[in-house]
Amino acid sequence: MLYDYIIVGQGIAGTTLAFTLLEQQKEVLVVDNRQEEASSMVAAGIFNPITGRRMVKTWLADQLFPYLEQFYQRLEKTLNTPIFHPTPMYFPFDSQEKQNDWLAASSDPKFDPYIKQFHANGLYDGAVKDPFGGMEVTQSGYVHTAHMLSSFAQWLDRQSRFVDAQLNPEELVIEKDYVQWKNYRAKKLIFCDGNESAENPLFHWLEYRCVKGELFWLRFPKHSFQHIINRNCFVLPYQKEIYKVGATYEFHDLNKEATEKGKMQLIEKLEALINAPYEIEKQVAGIRPATYDRRPFIGSHPKHPNLGILNGLGTKGVSLAPYFAWQLAEHMERQTPFHPEVNLLRGLKRKGLRVEDL
Numbered sequence: 001m002l003y004d005y006i007i008v009g010q011g012i013a014g015t016t017l018a019f020t021l022l023e024q025q026k027e028v029l030v031v032d033n034r035q036e037e038a039s040s041m042v043a044a045g046i047f048n049p050i051t052g053r054r055m056v057k058t059w060l061a062d063q064l065f066p067y068l069e070q071f072y073q074r075l076e077k078t079l080n081t082p083i084f085h086p087t088p089m090y091f092p093f094d095s096q097e098k099q100n101d102w103l104a105a106s107s108d109p110k111f112d113p114y115i116k117q118f119h120a121n122g123l124y125d126g127a128v129k130d131p132f133g134g135m136e137v138t139q140s141g142y143v144h145t146a147h148m149l150s151s152f153a154q155w156l157d158r159q160s161r162f163v164d165a166q167l168n169p170e171e172l173v174i175e176k177d178y179v180q181w182k183n184y185r186a187k188k189l190i191f192c193d194g195n196e197s198a199e200n201p202l203f204h205w206l207e208y209r210c211v212k213g214e215l216f217w218l219r220f221p222k223h224s225f226q227h228i229i230n231r232n233c234f235v236l237p238y239q240k241e242i243y244k245v246g247a248t249y250e251f252h253d254l255n256k257e258a259t260e261k262g263k264m265q266l267i268e269k270l271e272a273l274i275n276a277p278y279e280i281e282k283q284v285a286g287i288r289p290a291t292y293d294r295r296p297f298i299g300s301h302p303k304h305p306n307l308g309i310l311n312g313l314g315t316k317g318v319s320l321a322p323y324f325a326w327q328l329a330e331h332m333e334r335q336t337p338f339h340p341e342v343n344l345l346r347g348l349k350r351k352g353l354r355v356e357d358l
Helices: 012-023 061-079 096-105 145-158 194-199 260-273 314-334 346-351
Strands: 002-008 028-032 084-086 089-092 115-119 134-137 141-143 162-164 172-174 179-181 184-191 211-219 228-230 234-239 242-246 279-288 297-300 307-311
Touching: 002 012, 012 028, 012 061, 012 145, 012 307, 012 314, 028 145, 028 184, 061 084, 061 145, 061 314, 145 162, 184 314, 194 279, 194 307, 211 260, 211 314, 242 260, 260 279, 279 314, 297 314, 307 314
Parallel strands: 002 028, 002 184, 028 162, 089 228, 184 307
Antiparallel strands: 084 141, 089 134, 115 134, 172 179, 179 184, 211 242, 211 279, 228 234, 234 242, 297 307
16 A cells, blocks of 8 residues: 555654644644653643743744644544643733733733733632732643543554554665665655654754653642643643653653652742642653754755654644644645744754755
């Protein structure tokens, strides 16, 4: 059988791209070596239109957020299982200056779709440390990434579209009209394999800045929160009485083991935010495939146009993946240009390379 696409990796990027292409009636095969510790499996899956310590509108929020809502709702309906969870977010202010800045910023129409209201007296009766009040944001929430990935893998498997295996790029036979791996042949092949792409010899010029993140799963025995609480860390109401708390950022020790250092950092962040007793259930870690400029790598290989990549989504994978999966699909099918800031060819310029050097 000649597939239209082989997709390597079934994390957030691979899942969103596979579903996008299947919606376009393409024949798709997904190859993934299932790893429970993969970053997509342990990710909090938060989407948030207001971000950063300075709290600014997320890059491309006006394009990303309407698209992701419709996308995940379609995927949820297809899988017949809940994965998309819109949840309001609460930013408690830690200073009078921050409160004043955001009260002034709220008059800017660009924030109208995202700011719901200000709470001058705070929320949760002191259980959140918000002496200067806080801001409530809409169009936020989370995607249950582990459930989405496992459900989609099962859905693919029932249609004989999933291969549980490790694909080594050196095993590929790349011809003008097709790409072959073992007994599988496709017109095109797309790498969506997360931090493993940092070692891919076919895209060796792409500069990743992978980052390790650690999370808690915990309980609050005496309190419950209906918002995602966010200031220097997040507290996410996840399932029943379980909350996720994160995250840390480690750029050097890139193993997948939870650490005592990470635990101390999370406790410090949590206790600066929440004034309530808690019980830690477990601590998990994953490696995020981030890039040097915090923009994804998207596009087709400059010498092998039937090879492509969708990777480097970093900490905002659930927000970025649906929109850029669609842009990549349009590019691979119709040579449609995509957003210039994500074009993988910028990696060549950074390295001082030309296409002829590859």
